[in-house]
Amino acid sequence: MVNGPSYEAASAHYGWRDWLSQRVTAVVMLLYTLLVFAVVVWNGGLDYATWKSLFASHAFKLATFLFMIALAFHAWVGVRNIAMDYVKPTGLRLTLQTIVICVLIAYLGWTVEILWGGI
Amino acid sequence: MAALERPVVKPRPVYLNLLAIRQPLPAIVSFLHRVSGLLLFVLGIPLLLWGTHLSLASPDGFAQFKGVLGQPFSKLILLALAWAYIHHLLAGLRHLALDLHVGVDLAPARRSSAIVLVLSLLLTVIVAARLW
Numbered sequence: 400m401v402n403g404p405s406y407e408a409a410s411a412h413y414g415w416r417d418w419l420s421q422r423v424t425a426v427v428m429l430l431y432t433l434l435v436f437a438v439v440v441w442n443g444g445l446d447y448a449t450w451k452s453l454f455a456s457h458a459f460k461l462a463t464f465l466f467m468i469a470l471a472f473h474a475w476v477g478v479r480n481i482a483m484d485y486v487k488p489t490g491l492r493l494t495l496q497t498i499v500i501c502v503l504i505a506y507l508g509w510t511v512e513i514l515w516g517g518i
Numbered sequence: 519m520a521a522l523e524r525p526v527v528k529p530r531p532v533y534l535n536l537l538a539i540r541q542p543l544p545a546i547v548s549f550l551h552r553v554s555g556l557l558l559f560v561l562g563i564p565l566l567l568w569g570t571h572l573s574l575a576s577p578d579g580f581a582q583f584k585g586v587l588g589q590p591f592s593k594l595i596l597l598a599l600a601w602a603y604i605h606h607l608l609a610g611l612r613h614l615a616l617d618l619h620v621g622v623d624l625a626p627a628r629r630s631s632a633i634v635l636v637l638s639l640l641l642t643v644i645v646a647a648r649l650w
Contacts, residue, residue, distance in 0.1 A: 422617065425610050432607070447573075447580040454574055470563065477555045499559075509567050513574065 417476045424469035431466040460514045467510040471503040547631040551609040554602035562599050593649045600645040605638040 442449050453459055478499050486492040541549070573583040586592050612630050615621055621630050 422614060425614070429607065429610075447577045450573060450580065474555075474559045474563065477552075478559055481552055481556060506563055506567060509571070513567065513571050 420472055421476050424473040427469040428466055428473065431462060431469075434462065454514070464510065464514060467507060471507055475499065475503055543628050543635070544631040547609055547612070547634050550605055550635075551613075554606040554609075557602045558599065558606060561595070562602065565595070565599070597642065597646055597649060601638065601642040604641045604645075605634070608634045608638050 438453060439445055454463075479496055482492050482495050482499075486495060569583055572579045574580075587596065612621075612634050615630070616627070621627055
């Protein structure tokens with residue numbers, strides 16, 4: 400990973416930023432996971448009314464949105480690292496990475512639709 | 519002090535048969551961290567959004583979603599995703615501990631990777647017991 404022609408690509412100083420963001424987003428997702436787990440245990444399972452009222456709460460909508468943004472960033476860094484390690488042809492790798500970015504942005508749009516689309 | 523000699527360049531292996539090399543436990547956990555992460559990206563996120571969308575849409579949608587989850591094939595998918603989430607989370611916690619210089623030595627690092635591997639499988643078994 401360090402040797403070979405791809406070395407210069409690793410010197411853009413984004414390594415440190417991604418290292419940190421990967422950990423911050425992980426902690427955000429961990430806290431949200433514990434929150435949802437606690438809500439489910441507290442209610443002793445979920446029926447439609449409880450589920451619907453949970454998502455009616457403004458605070459929970461924002462927490463869910465935060466979770467999805469953290470997830471999108473986390474997934475981007477992770478999948479990009481896998482692509483950098485295993486997909487050698489540059490064109491194919493860039494194509495895959497572009498698709499991943501587009502898919503993740505679309506997922507965020509879907510999240511907004513679920514949370515604030517009034518479905 | 520003799521004149522510095524150029525180090526002998528040893529022939530490097532050009533092909534490594536990963537299946538023939540016995541991987542250390544931390545390497546296995548690290549590899550599974552990648553596998554589980556990719557699985558969560560490819561299957562987990564779209565199914566999470568689809569399920570949330572459908573189950574919130576209406577009481578009918580909620581019942582429909584529960585019906586889908588009741589099928590054996592869905593349970594298998596859900597179980598695989600549950601393992602992926604649990605393993606990824608626990609292996610991630612191990613990473614955070616290593617970042618804080620906790621358990622960096624060889625013996626504790628081996629032990630913690632064994633704990634991650636076994637605990638995630640145990641918790642997955644509990645999920646399976648609840649699903650069936």
